[in-house]
Amino acid sequence: MSEIDIIKNKFNAQNQWALVVGDLMLDRYLIGSVSRISPEAPVPVVRLKESFDRIGGSGNVAANLAQLGIKTILAGQIGHDVDGKKLLEILKKNRIGIDGIVKDKNPTTTKTRIIGEHQQMMRIDQEASADLIDAKPLITRISTLLNKKPSIVILSDYAKGVLSEALCQHVIKLAKLKKIPVLVDPKGINYNKYKNATAITPNKKEAIEACHIYVTKNTNFLTPLLKLKKSLNLQFIAMTKGEDGIDLVQGNTIKNMPAVNQQQVFDVSGAGDTVIATLAACMIAKMPIETCLNIANVAAGIVIGKLGTIPITLQDLIKTVSSQHSEQEKKINSLSELMEKVVIWKKQKKKIVFTNGCFDILHAGHVTYLEKAKKLGDVLILALNSDSSVTKLKGKSRPVIHQEDRARVLSALSSVDGIIIFSETTPLHLIKKIQPDILVKGSDYKKNQVVGHQELKKWHGRVELVSFVPGRSTSAIIKKIS
Numbered sequence: 127m128s129e130i131d132i133i134k135n136k137f138n139a140q141n142q143w144a145l146v147v148g149d150l151m152l153d154r155y156l157i158g159s160v161s162r163i164s165p166e167a168p169v170p171v172v173r174l175k176e177s178f179d180r181i182g183g184s185g186n187v188a189a190n191l192a193q194l195g196i197k198t199i200l201a202g203q204i205g206h207d208v209d210g211k212k213l214l215e216i217l218k219k220n221r222i223g224i225d226g227i228v229k230d231k232n233p234t235t236t237k238t239r240i241i242g243e244h245q246q247m248m249r250i251d252q253e254a255s256a257d258l259i260d261a262k263p264l265i266t267r268i269s270t271l272l273n274k275k276p277s278i279v280i281l282s283d284y285a286k287g288v289l290s291e292a293l294c295q296h297v298i299k300l301a302k303l304k305k306i307p308v309l310v311d312p313k314g315i316n317y318n319k320y321k322n323a324t325a326i327t328p329n330k331k332e333a334i335e336a337c338h339i340y341v342t343k344n345t346n347f348l349t350p351l352l353k354l355k356k357s358l359n360l361q362f363i364a365m366t367k368g369e370d371g372i373d374l375v376q377g378n379t380i381k382n383m384p385a386v387n388q389q390q391v392f393d394v395s396g397a398g399d400t401v402i403a404t405l406a407a408c409m410i411a412k413m414p415i416e417t418c419l420n421i422a423n424v425a426a427g428i429v430i431g432k433l434g435t436i437p438i439t440l441q442d443l444i445k446t447v448s449s450q451h452s453e454q455e456k457k458i459n460s461l462s463e464l465m466e467k468v469v470i471w472k473k474q475k476k477k478i479v480f481t482n483g484c485f486d487i488l489h490a491g492h493v494t495y496l497e498k499a500k501k502l503g504d505v506l507i508l509a510l511n512s513d514s515s516v517t518k519l520k521g522k523s524r525p526v527i528h529q530e531d532r533a534r535v536l537s538a539l540s541s542v543d544g545i546i547i548f549s550e551t552t553p554l555h556l557i558k559k560i561q562p563d564i565l566v567k568g569s570d571y572k573k574n575q576v577v578g579h580q581e582l583k584k585w586h587g588r589v590e591l592v593s594f595v596p597g598r599s600t601s602a603i604i605k606k607i608s
Contacts, residue, residue: 130448136411141198144406145271148282149300150202151235152213160242174240181216184282186396188222190403201226201268202288210234226271228263235286242591259287265296272300277410279306283313291319298322313404327364327402348380364419366401370435372419383419397426400438454537458545468560477503480562482553484511486525488535498592499566500541507544509553554578561585569593
C-alpha cells in the first residue's frame with residue numbers, strides 16, 4: 127500500500143485514537159491596519175478590523191490530529207472563566223474529545239497577538255504561575271483514559287506547569303506498562319522528566335540547550351544527541367531544523383530528512399505541533415519512522431505558509447504528498463523522454479552534468495557525491511545501472527535494492543534532475559547521445575580512465591573527478607549487517 131493510500135485509508139481507522147496531554151491555551155488574534163503613531167507614546171496605533179480565537183498550546187497538536195482524521199482526546203487544565211468556555215466550544219466544534227480536561231482555580235492561559243499590516247506587533251499573555259497548578263485531579267483523569275488504551279500518547283510541553291516531572295513520569299510509566307508509545311514535544315532544561323518515553327521532538331535550539339553544547343559551524347550533533355538518547359532511554363530523537371528538515375537519531379546514527387516543500391514562511395508558530403501530530407498519525411498507521419518524518423516535513427511546510435496557528439488538513443497533506451510524488455517520479459525517464467528535457471535544457475543554455483553508477487543501498491557518501499556533482503553545473507543527469515548490469519559488475523549477490531526502488535529513492539534528491547536506467551556495462555551510448563558539458567566520476571579514477579573522456583572532446587566537454595566521503599560504501603554496509 128502506498129503512502130497516499132495509507133494516509134487516505136488508515137488515518138481514520140475506527141479503533142485507533144490518540145491522547146494528547148499538555149498545556150491548554152486559547153490563541154486570540156487582533157488584526158488591523160497601522161497608519162499613524164500614537165500621540166500618547168511612540169507606538170503605532172492599530173485600527174482593529176477583525177478578531178478571532180483559535181486553539182493553542184497542546185490543543186493545537188490535538189487539532190492537527192483531528193484534522194488528519196485521528197480520533198483525539200485532549201487532557202489538560204483550564205479555568206472557570208469565559209476564555210475556558212470559549213476554548214471548550216472550539217474544541218467541540220473541531221471534534222476533539224474533552225474528557226481529559228479539568229477545570230482549575232487558575233485562569234485559562236490565553237495569548238493575545240496584535241497584528242498590524244501582516245506583522246505581529248505585540249503579544250499579551252494571561253497565565254498562572256506553574257507552582258500554583260494542582261496536578262492531582264488531572265493525573266486521575268489521565269489514568270482513566272490510559273486504561274482505555276489509546277494508540278499513542280503525546281506529551282505537549284509548553285512550560286506552563288501542567289507537565290511536571292511527576293505527571294510526565296506517571297503517564298510514561300503507565301503507558302509503557304500498557305505498551306503504548308509516548309511522544310514528547312519538550313520544553314525547558316529538565317529532560318529527565320521525559321525519561322523512558324518513546325521519542326522526543328525538540329527543535330534545534332531546544333536540543334542544543336538539552337545537550338549543553340556550544341555550537342559552531344562545524345558542530346557534530348551526533349555524539350551529544352546519542353548521549354541524550356541513551357540517558358533518557360529513548361528509541362529515537364527527531365530534531366526539527368526548520369528549512370533544514372528533521373534529523374533522525376536512531377540506533378547509533380543520525381540521518382537528515384530534508385525539507386521537501388519549502389515555501390515562503392509566513393508564520394512558524396505551531397509548526398512543531400504539526401510535526402509531532404503528523405508523526406503520531408503515521409506511527410498509528412504503522413509506517414516506518416523515516417517515512418513518518420518525511421511526511422511530517424511535508425505537513426510542516428504547508429502550515430508555515432499560513433497566518434497564525436493553523437492545523438494541517440488531510441486534504442492539503444494528500445494533495446501535497448501526491449504532487450511531490452508525481453514531480454519526483456517525473457525525473458525517471460526513458461531515453462526519448464530524457465532527450466526532450468536535454469533539448470530544452472540546452473536551449474536554455476544550462477550546463478549539463480552527467481554521472482553514472484549503481485547506487486545500491488543509498489548512503490551519505492552517495493548523497494554528498496551527487497550534491498558535489500550538481501554544483502559543477504545547472505542540471506544533473508544520473509545514469510543508473512540496471513539490475514542485470516549491477517550483477518555483471520558486482521556479482522550474483524548484487525544489487526540488494528531493485529532498480530525501480532533505487533531510481534525512486536534517487537528521484538527524491540534535489541540534486542538529481544533526470545534519471546535513466548541502462549543495461550549496458552558502460553553508459554557510453556548515453557554520453558554520446560546526451561553530449562553533456564561535464565562528465566563526473568569518483569576520485570578513484572584517473573581522467574583518462576573515465577568512459578567517454580575521448581568523446582567529450584568533440585563537443586568541448588570536460589571530465590571532473592569528485593572525492594568520496596571516507597568510510598562510506600555499500601560494500602561496507604553489507605559487510606556490517608551480514
